[in-house]
Amino acid sequence: MPPMIDPTLFDQIKSKIEEDTAVRKELEQIVDELHQHVSFTQGLLSKIHSTPRSKYPTLLPQVEEGIKSQVATVAKLSAYASQFPYYKYNHKWTRPLQDSLSTVLLYSWLSSPSHPLLTPTSISTFYSIPLNLTTTEDKFHLTTEEYLLALISIIDDLSRLAMNSVTLGDTALAVEISTFIKDLHAGFQVLNLKNDILRKRVDSIKYAVKKVEDVVYDLSLRGLIPAAAAGATGEEEKKKE
Amino acid sequence: MSGFKRDWNGNAKKREGPKPPPKKAVVQNQFTPMFETLRDELDQHHDRRERIIKASRDITALSKKIIFALQRIRKIDEELPKNIQAEVDTRLADISKLLATIAPEIQGINRYRYARSLMCLEELVEALTFLHYLKTQTLITPEQLSPIMDELVRKGVTPSEDVAMTDVNEAAAPIPERSEEKEIPRVDLTQDDYLYGVFDLTGEMMRFATTSTALTGTMAGGGAEGDEQPRTIVEDMHELGSFFEMLPVGSGNKFQWEKKLEVTRQSVQKVERLGYDRTIRGSERPKGWIPDLGGGDQPEEE
Structure with a gap:
C-alpha cells in the first residue's frame, strides 16, 4: 500500500516556502532602500511650501539628486523582481514606488514655468522601466x-x-x-x-x-x-x- | 440675491435667452486623450477581472457540489459508486467549460494578478484531492494534479471530442483540433492553491471519517482484505497534521496559515477521538450512532 504522503513532497514544498521567504527578505531590503530615498526627496520637496520660486534653482537640483538615487534603486528592484511573477510580490513595492513617481511628477511640474505633466510613457522612459505590461511578458513595470x-x-x-x-x-x-x-x-x-x-x-x-x-x-x-x-x-x- | 454668476474678477456674468442646456459633465482639455487611453487600460483590467470572478464563483459552487457528492460515499475504494461517479463527472465537465473560458485570461503575468479572484482553484484542489484520497487513500501531489488540470482545460476547449464518439458527423472534427492542441492554455496551480486546498481536505476527511465510521461501524481505510495491518484514516490524518506542523510558515500570509493550521489540528483531534471510541467500545456501539463531534452529519435513521 502506498504511503499517505509521497516522501519527497515535504522537502519539495518546504524548500519552495523557504525560497519564497528568502525572496521576500531580499525584496524588503531593496524596498527599504527605496523608501529611504523617497522619504528624503519628499522631505526636500516639502520645502517648496516655504521657498519662493526665485529660490527654486538652489532647491530643485538637490531634489534631482534624491530622484537619481531613487531611480538607481528602482533599477535594482526591477532587476531582482523581474525574476519572479510580478504580481506575486507587487504589493511589497507598489506604495513606495507610487511615492517615488509622485516626487518625479512634482519635480517635473515645478522645474519649468510651463509646468509639464509627465505622461506614463515619459515617466517610464525616465525610469527606464517598461510600462503597463499586460501580455505574456512577466517583468517589472509601472502600472x-x-x-x-x-x-x-x-x-x-x-x-x-x-x-x-x-x-x-x-x-x-x-x-x-x-x-x-x-x-x-x-x-x-x-x-x-x-x-x-x-x-x-x-x-x-x-x-x-x-x-x-x-x-x-x-x-x-x-x-x-x-x-x-x-x-x-x-x-x-x-x-x- | 443669487441668480447670476460672477466671473473670477467679480463681474456679473450676463446670461442671454433661456437657460443654456447643461454642460457636458466631462470637460475636454489637453489631458483628455491621455486619460482616455488610461481609461481603456483600466476598463480592460476591470472587465477581465469581472469575467474571472464570475467563472470563479461558479467553479467554487460546482467544486462544493462535488465534495457534497463525495461525502455520500461510505468507504475508500478505487471504484466510486456509479451514481456518485456520474455526478462528479457532470460537475467536472461543467468546471472544464468554465476553466476553458478563463484560461486565456490568466496566462503569464495575469496568473498572479488575478490570484485573489481565483479562489475557486483552492476549492477545486480540495475537491480533486478528496476525490483522489477516496480512491487511493493517498494525498495527491502537485505533479499529479497538474495533468488533471491540463486535461480539464483541454476538455473544456475542445468539447466536441467527447461528442465525436456518439456523433458520426463530428468524426472529422478532431483532426484539425489536434493541431490546435499545442495552443491550449494551461491553468497553473500555485503552491498556495495546492496547500490551502489540502488544508481544507483535512476538514473533508474528518467529516468523511465521522459519517463513515458511524454508519458502517468500521474505520475508513485499510485497503484490500489481505493487508495485515491496514492503515486507517486516523493515521492518514495524523500524517497530514504532522506534515503541516513541520512546514515552515510562509511569510506571505502568516495569519491565514495559522488559522487553517488550527482548524486542521481540530480536525485531527476529532478523528483521533473517533479512533479511540471505536477501539474502546466499537462493538458495543449501536450502528447508526454518531458521537457528538460538532462537524458530523445527521444520522440517516433514528
Whole structure:
C-alpha cells in the first residue's frame, strides 16, 4: 500500500516556502532602500511650501539628486523582481514606488514655468522601466494604477502649495495650480472607476479642487490675481462657455 | 440675491435667452486623450477581472457540489459508486467549460494578478484531492494534479471530442483540433492553491471519517482484505497534521496559515477521538450512532 504522503513532497514544498521567504527578505531590503530615498526627496520637496520660486534653482537640483538615487534603486528592484511573477510580490513595492513617481511628477511640474505633466510613457522612459505590461511578458513595470495614484498625490501637494504660494506673495503660482488641478480633475472624470482604492483617492480630488478654488476666490475678491494670469484664466472661462 | 454668476474678477456674468442646456459633465482639455487611453487600460483590467470572478464563483459552487457528492460515499475504494461517479463527472465537465473560458485570461503575468479572484482553484484542489484520497487513500501531489488540470482545460476547449464518439458527423472534427492542441492554455496551480486546498481536505476527511465510521461501524481505510495491518484514516490524518506542523510558515500570509493550521489540528483531534471510541467500545456501539463531534452529519435513521 502506498504511503499517505509521497516522501519527497515535504522537502519539495518546504524548500519552495523557504525560497519564497528568502525572496521576500531580499525584496524588503531593496524596498527599504527605496523608501529611504523617497522619504528624503519628499522631505526636500516639502520645502517648496516655504521657498519662493526665485529660490527654486538652489532647491530643485538637490531634489534631482534624491530622484537619481531613487531611480538607481528602482533599477535594482526591477532587476531582482523581474525574476519572479510580478504580481506575486507587487504589493511589497507598489506604495513606495507610487511615492517615488509622485516626487518625479512634482519635480517635473515645478522645474519649468510651463509646468509639464509627465505622461506614463515619459515617466517610464525616465525610469527606464517598461510600462503597463499586460501580455505574456512577466517583468517589472509601472502600472496604470500606480501612475494615477501618484498623480493624485501631487494634486494634494499642489493644493497645499496654492495656499502657501499666496503666503509667499506668489499669487500667479496659485492661479497656475488652479488651472492645472482643474484640468486634471476633468481628466480623472473620464475614467470608469470601480469600488477600489483608486476610486477612493479620485474622490478626494474634489477637496483639493475646492481648496484651490477658495484660494483663487479670495484672491479675485481682493483683486490680487496678476494681470497675466487673470487674462489667461479669463480666456479659459470664455472657452468653457 | 443669487441668480447670476460672477466671473473670477467679480463681474456679473450676463446670461442671454433661456437657460443654456447643461454642460457636458466631462470637460475636454489637453489631458483628455491621455486619460482616455488610461481609461481603456483600466476598463480592460476591470472587465477581465469581472469575467474571472464570475467563472470563479461558479467553479467554487460546482467544486462544493462535488465534495457534497463525495461525502455520500461510505468507504475508500478505487471504484466510486456509479451514481456518485456520474455526478462528479457532470460537475467536472461543467468546471472544464468554465476553466476553458478563463484560461486565456490568466496566462503569464495575469496568473498572479488575478490570484485573489481565483479562489475557486483552492476549492477545486480540495475537491480533486478528496476525490483522489477516496480512491487511493493517498494525498495527491502537485505533479499529479497538474495533468488533471491540463486535461480539464483541454476538455473544456475542445468539447466536441467527447461528442465525436456518439456523433458520426463530428468524426472529422478532431483532426484539425489536434493541431490546435499545442495552443491550449494551461491553468497553473500555485503552491498556495495546492496547500490551502489540502488544508481544507483535512476538514473533508474528518467529516468523511465521522459519517463513515458511524454508519458502517468500521474505520475508513485499510485497503484490500489481505493487508495485515491496514492503515486507517486516523493515521492518514495524523500524517497530514504532522506534515503541516513541520512546514515552515510562509511569510506571505502568516495569519491565514495559522488559522487553517488550527482548524486542521481540530480536525485531527476529532478523528483521533473517533479512533479511540471505536477501539474502546466499537462493538458495543449501536450502528447508526454518531458521537457528538460538532462537524458530523445527521444520522440517516433514528
